Amino acid sequence: MNKVETSFLHKNQFGDDFLWGVSTAAFQIEGAHDTDGKGPSIWDVFTSQKGKIKNGHHASNACDFYNSYQNDIDLIRELNIPNFRFSISWPRIMPTGVPPINQAGIAYYNKIIDALLSSGIEPWITLYHWDLPHDLELKGGWTNRESVNWFSAYVEICVQSFGDRVKNWMVINEPSVFTGAGYFLGIHAPGKKGITNYLKAMHHVTLATAAGAKIIRNRIPDAHIGTTFSCTHIEPATQSSKDIEAAKRVDTLLNRTFIEPILGMGYPQGDLPVLKKLNAYIVEDDLNNLSFDFDFIGLQCYTREVVKSSLLIPYIGAELISAEKRNVISTDMGWEVYPPALYEVLKKFNAYNGIKKIIITENGAAFPDTLKNGKVYDIKRTHYIQDHLEQILKAKKEGLNVDGYFVWTLTDNFEWAEGYNARFGLIHVDFDTQQRTIKHSGLWFKDFLS
Ligand code: GCO
Numbered sequence: 001m002n003k004v005e006t007s008f009l010h011k012n013q014f015g016d017d018f019l020w021g022v023s024t025a026a027f028q029i030e031g032a033h034d035t036d037g038k039g040p041s042i043w044d045v046f047t048s049q050k051g052k053i054k055n056g057h058h059a060s061n062a063c064d065f066y067n068s069y070q071n072d073i074d075l076i077r078e079l080n081i082p083n084f085r086f087s088i089s090w091p092r093i094m095p096t097g098v099p100p101i102n103q104a105g106i107a108y109y110n111k112i113i114d115a116l117l118s119s120g121i122e123p124w125i126t127l128y129h130w131d132l133p134h135d136l137e138l139k140g141g142w143t144n145r146e147s148v149n150w151f152s153a154y155v156e157i158c159v160q161s162f163g164d165r166v167k168n169w170m171v172i173n174e175p176s177v178f179t180g181a182g183y184f185l186g187i188h189a190p191g192k193k194g195i196t197n198y199l200k201a202m203h204h205v206t207l208a209t210a211a212g213a214k215i216i217r218n219r220i221p222d223a224h225i226g227t228t229f230s231c232t233h234i235e236p237a238t239q240s241s242k243d244i245e246a247a248k249r250v251d252t253l254l255n256r257t258f259i260e261p262i263l264g265m266g267y268p269q270g271d272l273p274v275l276k277k278l279n280a281y282i283v284e285d286d287l288n289n290l291s292f293d294f295d296f297i298g299l300q301c302y303t304r305e306v307v308k309s310s311l312l313i314p315y316i317g318a319e320l321i322s323a324e325k326r327n328v329i330s331t332d333m334g335w336e337v338y339p340p341a342l343y344e345v346l347k348k349f350n351a352y353n354g355i356k357k358i359i360i361t362e363n364g365a366a367f368p369d370t371l372k373n374g375k376v377y378d379i380k381r382t383h384y385i386q387d388h389l390e391q392i393l394k395a396k397k398e399g400l401n402v403d404g405y406f407v408w409t410l411t412d413n414f415e416w417a418e419g420y421n422a423r424f425g426l427i428h429v430d431f432d433t434q435q436r437t438i439k440h441s442g443l444w445f446k447d448f449l450s
Pocket of ligand 1: 025028173174177230300362408415416424
């Protein structure tokens, strides 16, 4: 391939130890939704319900990674990407969420891990990227306190099965997004709504995060253990005290609620009073069991939000002003393109005591790519990535802790409620033929990493 260099960025500026990677999630790529004994997940059920996903899309086949993994791993190698983050589908390992184990599921992930290692690519496992076994949802899912035990048993199996070869583990992906969208707003699986469901899920997921991490630590002494959080730079719409207070509440909800208990600080109830309702679900030793000394924290940042005070919005008294209303450049997700957000969140999370290492485990953009003459000229995505890398460099120059960058994502895939409409890949997928085409952004990244 020809050189596609368009910026002055150089990999060496980030240091030899900086980790470069690409992130994916099982439900978004694998397909094979009922193959080889896999049970249904809450996302299989949700996507089969009318009106939940744009254009009625579902992920029964997705990118067919289940069958074409070798081809995609070859592409990762071709792009010179040394680290691959993927998630394990719990219902592939345990079709009903609890034993018995589906050996075919274990065998499948063994194949992925072995193929990565023999290609010289380091595997990074996310244990939970939102596809809870449906049978567990029938028992209340994350609103049931038993979920901590279900999850722990599942983690045990994964660690026993893959821990001999996999050293990098992430326990839970973006708890605030899947509890908020799935248990409060009902716009993601399992489609539950309301504050009670949300707060119960929040507490149980946080307990499960610490419990899962402890299991990994006990079973794999040299494991590199993290968990990932979505984070967004929050700004008040005006300097009025009302907007500043509203921005503080949104910041607490989106950025602080899940990490602070993990760091041993408890829930930030002072800055978001509705969290006091959590006390009804906190029992005995819970406060001691919420924290864990992670080796790294994965931050996933895409944009900023601008917030104004609004009495109409319950619990939070605040409203986000969309990028469209602000008339700023945005992606296909409607998210503002605002690279300094990444620097700002790095600064914010660096201020916590107790975070040993920060890795950006997701950053990327959806744009309306078109395949023309066998090429995808997604220059906006190339610039998006470059501009965000500049912000990481700025942070590093100021001495802030940031040790890696994983692009979201390898191939275009199933983007949750957006279906296949939002393309985030470095590689284009024709979903009719499963044909892959490396985009300009992928070629640039390859060149950068060479
Ligand atoms: C995540 C994300 C990914 C999304 C990506 C773009 O939480 O890790 O939801 O699964 O596809 O963030 O929205």
